[in-house]
Amino acid sequence: MDLLTILQILDSTIRLATPLLLACLAGLFSERAGIFDIGLEGKMLAAAFLSGAIAFVTGSVWLGLLAGIAGSLALSGIHGLASITFRGNQLISGVAINFLASGLTVVVAQSWFGQGGRTPQLAGAARFEPIIWPGALTNIREMQQAGPLQQIYSELISGHTIVVYIALLIVPLTWWVLFRTRFGLRLRAVGENPAAVDTAGISVVGLRYAAVGICGVLTGIAGAYLATALQAGFTREMTAGRGYIALAALIFAKWRPWYALMATMLFGFLQALALRPDIIERTLSFRVQVQLLDALPYILTVIILAGFVGKAIPPRAGGEPYVKER
Amino acid sequence: MTFMKSLLGATAALAVTAGAALADPAVIFDLGGKFDKSFNESSWNGAERWAEETGGTYAEVELQSDAQREQAIRRFAEAGYNPVIMAGFSNQTALETVAPDYPDTTFVIIDAVVEAPNVRSVVFDEHEGSYLVGVLAAMASESGTVGFIGGMDIPLIRKFGCGYAQGVMDTNPDATVIANMTGTTPAAWNDPVKGSELTQAQISQGADVVFAAAGGTGVGVLQTAADQGILSIGVDSNQNYLHPGQVLTSMLKRVDNAVYDAMSAGPEVETGVQVMGVANGGVGVAVDENNADLITAEMQAAVDEAMAGIEDGSIEVHDYMSDETCPAVQF
Numbered sequence: 001m002d003l004l005t006i007l008q009i010l011d012s013t014i015r016l017a018t019p020l021l022l023a024c025l026a027g028l029f030s031e032r033a034g035i036f037d038i039g040l041e042g043k044m045l046a047a048a049f050l051s052g053a054i055a056f057v058t059g060s061v062w063l064g065l066l067a068g069i070a071g072s073l074a075l076s077g078i079h080g081l082a083s084i085t086f087r088g089n090q091l092i093s094g095v096a097i098n099f100l101a102s103g104l105t106v107v108v109a110q111s112w113f114g115q116g117g118r119t120p121q122l123a124g125a126a127r128f129e130p131i132i133w134p135g136a137l138t139n140i141r142e143m144q145q146a147g148p149l150q151q152i153y154s155e156l157i158s159g160h161t162i163v164v165y166i167a168l169l170i171v172p173l174t175w176w177v178l179f180r181t182r183f184g185l186r187l188r189a190v191g192e193n194p195a196a197v198d199t200a201g202i203s204v205v206g207l208r209y210a211a212v213g214i215c216g217v218l219t220g221i222a223g224a225y226l227a228t229a230l231q232a233g234f235t236r237e238m239t240a241g242r243g244y245i246a247l248a249a250l251i252f253a254k255w256r257p258w259y260a261l262m263a264t265m266l267f268g269f270l271q272a273l274a275l276r277p278d279i280i281e282r283t284l285s286f287r288v289q290v291q292l293l294d295a296l297p298y299i300l301t302v303i304i305l306a307g308f309v310g311k312a313i314p315p316r317a318g319g320e321p322y323v324k325e326r
Numbered sequence: 327m328t329f330m331k332s333l334l335g336a337t338a339a340l341a342v343t344a345g346a347a348l349a350d351p352a353v354i355f356d357l358g359g360k361f362d363k364s365f366n367e368s369s370w371n372g373a374e375r376w377a378e379e380t381g382g383t384y385a386e387v388e389l390q391s392d393a394q395r396e397q398a399i400r401r402f403a404e405a406g407y408n409p410v411i412m413a414g415f416s417n418q419t420a421l422e423t424v425a426p427d428y429p430d431t432t433f434v435i436i437d438a439v440v441e442a443p444n445v446r447s448v449v450f451d452e453h454e455g456s457y458l459v460g461v462l463a464a465m466a467s468e469s470g471t472v473g474f475i476g477g478m479d480i481p482l483i484r485k486f487g488c489g490y491a492q493g494v495m496d497t498n499p500d501a502t503v504i505a506n507m508t509g510t511t512p513a514a515w516n517d518p519v520k521g522s523e524l525t526q527a528q529i530s531q532g533a534d535v536v537f538a539a540a541g542g543t544g545v546g547v548l549q550t551a552a553d554q555g556i557l558s559i560g561v562d563s564n565q566n567y568l569h570p571g572q573v574l575t576s577m578l579k580r581v582d583n584a585v586y587d588a589m590s591a592g593p594e595v596e597t598g599v600q601v602m603g604v605a606n607g608g609v610g611v612a613v614d615e616n617n618a619d620l621i622t623a624e625m626q627a628a629v630d631e632a633m634a635g636i637e638d639g640s641i642e643v644h645d646y647m648s649d650e651t652c653p654a655v656q657f
Contacts, residue, residue, distance in 0.1 A: 008530045012523050019519075106359070116361015118542075121549070121568070140530070230519050232549050235542050236359060240517040271520075275506065275527040291510055 003148050005279065007155040009272050014160060015230060017268025018167050019044070019222045019239075023246035024253065024260045025174050026218035032178065032255060033211030034191035034317040038094030039079055040219055041243025042101030047072040047223025049105035052119040052234035053112060055126040061228050064126065068227075069220030075101065076216030084208045087321030098243075106236045117236040119227070128229035131165075133158035161229040163221060170218070174257040187211055191315035194322040204322045219243075248301040254312045267297040351376075351589045352385040352407035354398050356414030357512065360388050364541055365581060368563040369413040369436065372582030376589040384589065395420035403428040408593040409446075411585055413437065415482060421445065432595050434588040436581055437482070439599055447599045448584040452482070452577075453489030454636050455609030456537070457643045459559050459577045460493020461632050462611065463535040464501050465625045466557055466574050471502040473528035474655070475521060475547050477540035478514040479507035481647050484657055486539040486561070486577075488646040491655035496641075497628065503655045504528050508543050518546025525550040525558075535559065535574060548573060557620070566616040574620050576612040583607065604636045 023040045030037040047068035055064025075097050082093040106117035113120055136158035137143045143154055178184035187207055189197045194204045226242075227234045249267055253259035273280060274293035281287050304312050353373050355366045373384055385407055387398050395417050402410045403424065409432040412421065418438040425433055425442040432444050439447040463472045474490055476483040491503040506524045508514035521543035525536055536551050537559040538544035544561060545568075551558035552569035560566065560576035567573075584602060588595050602608020611629060613621055635641035646652050 005530070008527075012526060016519075016523060110361070114361075116359050116367065118361075118545075226519060230522060231546055232553075233545075235516060235518050235545055237513070237516040238518055238542075240513050240519065272523070275520075275524050276531075277506075278504070278531070290507070294509065 004144060004151055004155065007151055009269070009276060009279070011155050011159075012272035012275065013265060013268040014156070014164060015268075016271045017264045018164050019225050019230075019242050020246045020249055020264040020267055021261060022167050022170070022218050022222035022225065023243055024249045024264050025170055025257065026215040026222070027247055027250045028174065028253075028255060028257060028260055029178075029187070029211045029218070030215035031250065031318055032191045032315055033187050033208050034194060034315055034320065034322070035079070035083055035208055035212055035215075036090045036094065036319045037079065037212075037215060038091055038247065039075065039097030039101075039243075040215075040246055041239055041241065042094075042098035043072040043075045043216060043219040044223040044226065044243050045098075045105055045237070045239045046075055046101040047220040048227035048238055049101075049109060049119070049223075049234045051220075051224035052122065052227035053109065055122055055228050056113075056120050056233070059124070059126050061122075061126050061128055064228055065221065065224045068224035069217050072220035072223060073213065073216035076212045076219075080209050080212040083321060084205055084212070087323065090319055090321075102237065105234070109234065109236075119234040122228060122232040126228070127232055128161035128163055128225070130159045130161055161225070163225040163229050166221070167225075168261075171257050171261045174260075178257065183210075188315075190322075191317055194317050194320075198322070198324065204324075208322070245297055248297055251312050251314075252297075252301050252304050254304075254310070255315065266300075270294075270296050349406065349408050349593055350382065350384055351592070352387075352402040352405075352410045353585065354395075354402070354410070354412040354417065355386065355388045356412075356416060357389055357392075357515070360386075362542055364544065364562040364565070365579070366413060368579065368581040369411075369585045371563070372585030373411075373589060375582065376586050380590075382589075392416065396424060399424045399433070400427075403431045403433075408432055409434050409588055409591075409595050411436070411588050413581055413585070432593055432597065434584075434595060436584050442597075444597060446588065446595055446597045448588075449599065449601055450579050450581075450608050451601065451603030451643075451645075452579060452609060453485050453492075453643045453645050454604045455577045455579060455611070456486045456489030456539075457493035457496075457636070457641075458604070458609075458611050458629055458632055459537060459575055460490040460495075461497045461628050462575055462621070462625055463490070463537060463557075463559060464494040464497035465622075465628060466620065467498075467501065467535045469532045469534045470498065470500060471504065471532040471534065473525070473531075473533035473536040474503060474505040475524050475528070475536060475538045475540055475543070476505070476507040477509075477543050478512060479510050479657070481650065483507065483539055484652065485646040486537075487657065488652035488654060489643050490537050491652065492644055493632070495654050502532070504531055504533055505655050505657050507657065508540055515541035515543060517543050518549070521546030522550040526554070529554055529556060537561070537577070539577075560612075564612040564614065566612055566614055570616040571619065573617060575617055578610045578612050580608050580610070604633050 050071035051064040051068030054067035082088040083090040137154040249263040253263040411434040413436040415438040434446045436448045474487045534556045538547035539561045548558045552572040557574040
């Protein structure tokens with residue numbers, strides 16, 4: 001196996017991991033503030049649809065991205081209203097959002113475009129194009145001739161859409177916000193002991209809404225990435241369970257930003273590896289079932305949850321609506 | 327009083343429509359949805375063609391989950407629709423249960439065989455159509471490596487892949503065929519992102535023609551193939567127009583003809599197994615203005631020759647579903 005093949009797998013890893021990473025960080029904000037969010041999948045789907053639709057209508061991918069974020073924020077608002085203001089069950093609200101998005105996207109897409117629940121194909125400025133860094137090679141034959149450093153630079157570092165670089169920058173930003181700012185401290189406290197935060201005279205409801213809002217923005221970017229960067233348009237159910245894998249990654253990452261990067265990259269790598277059964281067979285000299293690789297993220301999460309490797313402790317007030325007085 | 331009147335009027339109108347519905351055909355679309363640009367859309371096209379030509383009406387439903395199958399068939403039979411047409415092998419078990427309960431209704435199932443006196447089972451020789459596009463793929467490929475991307479890993483999809491690989495190998499014995507499946511759950515029909523990544527992976531292994539038999543996932547395959555400047559092959563209905571000049575051809579499965587025939591025959595539609603293959607126009611390759619420049623005269627001649635060979639039996643395309651093995655490619 002040559003370096004270029006490994007790089008191609010890693011390149012694929014980054015593309016597959018980016019939506020997981022964004023959704024995972026979104027869940028991180030929400031769950032750190034004590035709001036479980038099983039509706040990541042639905043929000044991503046709604047954002048994917050709206051970004052695809054608006055990008056097609058306006059011809060601008062940036063307007064599409066904004067529309068996607070707006071759609072995802074609207075669903076976040078519903079989740080917030082149900083679980084923060086009305087103190088409903090967060091899991092039920094999340095499941096409802098998933099169903100709502102799954103049905104609504106197809107119905108609206110059908111009534112707008114009449115193409116059976118998909119948006120028309122995007123082209124040109126309506127899509128995020130890969131950014132070719134200066135000096136990077138794009139032709140695969142030239143790349144095969146180039147030295148290892150040039151290969152790494154051209155294949156792995158260059159040639160992604162801007163969303164990928166933004167997603168990677170959001171990781172340190174998340175760490176900084178959560179662990180180095182006053183807002184972050186309060187946000188984490190609200191997920192551990194909301195009564196203490198309330199006693200200090202800080203609004204629990206306000207903080208939780210802020211967290212759910214950030215979650216909406218990040219899932220919005222994740223959904224837009226699926227529809228306008230990886231694909232050229234929305235197709236029904238195109239998230240294909242990525243929101244749930246992101247939740248698994250969040251548990252795997254023990255609700256920490258840098259671990260979230262590692263967990264999503266690992267899951268992305270497993271998915272990318274599953275695309276190349278020939279390489280696995282050549283390296284290990286026996287056939288590995290592709291299905292096993294697809295299931296590994298879930299298996300790993302169960303192992304972590306069972307406490308075999310370290311311990312995943314969720315925020316203590318997670319899933320509990322905050323009641324000020326009884 | 328006026329309200330009561332209009333209410334009664336509405337009820338009467340409903341009763342009339344219900345009466346008119348008698349002996350109208352009904353179509354059940356499978357989970358992919360009516361406009362999947364593929365299998366279901368093809369059956370919708372057939373139904374629409376019938377409706378346009380005869381001015382008739384038909385009832386329809388788009389299934390949302392597996393649990394609805396039996397219920398949908400029963401409701402149409404109960405309401406007096408005849409024949410009840412369903413596209414998709416997944417309806418097999420449901421129809422096996424329901425068909426004996428409605429002996430006066432004729433059912434048409436496409437892509438599966440149900441043994442009952444009142445059922446017409448339409449099956450396609452997909453392996454023959456896939457063989458034809460395999461011939462074209464082998465001739466269009468410059469690298470000698472071609473790809474196949476299936477949707478859900480089921481015998482039917484392997485049948486596509488196997489026929490395709492045989493067509494490739496018969497045309498160019500030195501060729502390499504890379505075959506991948508998207509997944510093992512129904513989600514594999516709707517995962518264009520994974521379809522894209524599989525295409526990228528096949529391109530990095532040298533493939534320059536990719537055949538997608540993967541429902542909605544195929545949209546991602548065709549998109550990535552067009553983005554990366556290689557050729558792709560569509561499936562079921564004509565997908566050449568999706569990326570003009572970059573889709574080599576489409577393997578046509580004339581589900582529309584099957585639906586149209588059944589609707590035209592009406593309640594007296596002949597039951598039993600009907601096989602639609604190369605010989606009776608059931609499968610074929612799509613050539614239109616979008617891919618005319620890609621199909622050279624030489625390639626067209628090769629396809630015609632292969633079609634003639636399949637018809638007269640001199641070319642025997644292996645059917646994966648007959649013995650669950652494939653001599654041409656390993657999945």
